Amino acid sequence: MTLQTAERPRLSTPARIPRTGRGEKNKVSRWQIWVPLGLYLVFTLVPFYWMLVFAFRPRGSSSLLPWPITFDNFAVVWNDxxxxxxxxxxxxxxxxxxxxxxxxxxxxxxxxxxxxxxxxxxxxxxxxxxxxxxxxxxxxxxxxxxxxxxxxxxxxxxxxxxxxxxxxxxxxxxxxxxxxxxxxxxxxxxxxxxxxxxxxxxxxxxxxxxxxxxxxxxxxxxxxxxxxxxxxxxxxxxxxxxxxxxxxxxxxxxxxxxxxxxxxxxxxxxxxxxxxxxxxxxxxxxxxxxxxx
Structure with a gap:
């Protein structure tokens, strides 16, 4: 008589879940943080920038940079x-x-x-x-x-x-x-x-x-x-x-x-x-x- 050995059921290996690289994950989180923060800073600091431009640039100038820098406006405000x-x-x-x-x-x-x-x-x-x-x-x-x-x-x-x-x-x-x-x-x-x-x-x-x-x-x-x-x-x-x-x-x-x-x-x-x-x-x-x- 030949004994038949019962075959062991084969366990199916679970499909591997692709892992996201640590660098890519950090990259996404950085964008999620820095983009809203950058937009908020631009929205907040632009009025202050224009205030500094008008305060330090000469009268009649239309330059986007306060150059040459002048303190005439401060003299007018402080004294006059x-x-x-x-x-x-x-x-x-x-x-x-x-x-x-x-x-x-x-x-x-x-x-x-x-x-x-x-x-x-x-x-x-x-x-x-x-x-x-x-x-x-x-x-x-x-x-x-x-x-x-x-x-x-x-x-x-x-x-x-x-x-x-x-x-x-x-x-x-x-x-x-x-x-x-x-x-x-x-x-x-x-x-x-x-x-x-x-x-x-x-x-x-x-x-x-x-x-x-x-x-x-x-x-x-x-x-x-x-x-x-x-x-x-x-x-x-x-x-x-x-x-x-x-x-x-x-x-x-x-x-x-x-x-x-x-x-x-x-x-x-x-x-x-x-x-x-x-x-x-x-x-x-x-x-x-x-x-x-």
Whole structure:
């Protein structure tokens, strides 16, 4: 008798999936990143390029490059149009708004973060709702208040208005950041003999640097760029700010593009410098303040 061996079933080998080379995959991902980023940069930087071209090229020139470079437009803006005074006024308003917003938001944010009181959630909701009110709707009430207290045609009216409109977001941001600071650190300082105020300055305040930089920078930049309040509350030319001064380069029948572009460069320099020095603190402050709250 012959034994027949059962044939083993043959397993079919799966078809190999063609692999994409690592270089080709990276090439596709690079295109997907750099093409939209390049288009965005072109769309963003072209207006700045034309502003620099009009600011630095001679009057009457139609060259696409600012050559030969001239500073005549800046001399006209700074000396003839009085931008030196406008720049000083904007700087005073911006620094004062920065200081007042930061100090008040720091005190209020600590109270919201460390104390529980009746109506706290309602208060926070009211602060958030104020962000939906445009500034133009508050012009008449603010003007009446400033006229009652004799603050019309004063730089203090701009400082107060900017501080009021910046406080809600600043309070929420700083309160959220303080919640991330463990309260045990303050309690340890209290055990060592520090009071609440001294413990706050010794323990909590050094950890709030990113939040303070974020709040202060937003307050400064918003007050520096604000045009509506400065136009409505100030009528004396010696108290104009930079945005209002820029509007006076627009004539009734003609526009001095060189002076307008030079004024735009002067107005943009402080904002660019602020963002260049505080960008890492700004990201830390915004991310830390948005974690809790």
């Amino acid at each position: 149009l009085g931008f030196a005074i406008f720049f000083q006024n904007s700087l005073m308003v911006g620094v004062a708004s920065l200081f007042m917003t930061t100090v008040i938001a720091l005190a209020g944010g600590y109270a919201l973060a460390r104390y529980d009181f009746r109506g706290k959630k309602l208060f926070m909701m009211g602060m958030l709702c104020t962000q939906f009110i445009p500034g133009a709707m508050m012009l008449i009430p603010l003007f009446e208040i400033f006229r009652t207290f004799g603050l019309v045609n004063s730089l203090w009216s701009l400082v107060i208005a900017e501080t009021v409109f910046q406080l809600p977001l600043s309070l929420i941001l700083i309160s959220g950041f303080i919640r991330n600071v463990p309260v045990e650190l303050e309690q340890a300082a209290w055990v060592d003999g520090c009071g609440r105020l001294r413990g706050f300055f010794a323990v909590v305040l050094p950890l709030l640097r990113p939040a303070l930089v974020a709040v202060g920078s937003f307050a400064f930049i918003h007050s520096w760029n604000n045009f509506l309040f400065a136009l409505m509350f100030v009528s004396d030319q010696e108290k104009f700010t930079v945005p209002v001064g820029l509007s006076y380069t627009l004539g009734e029948f003609s526009v001095d593009f060189g002076a307008l572009a030079a004024g735009g460069v002067v107005a943009a320099v402080p904002v660019v410098l602020v963002f260049a020095f505080i960008q890492r603190y700004l990201v830390q402050g915004m991310s830390a303040g948005a974690v809790k709250g």
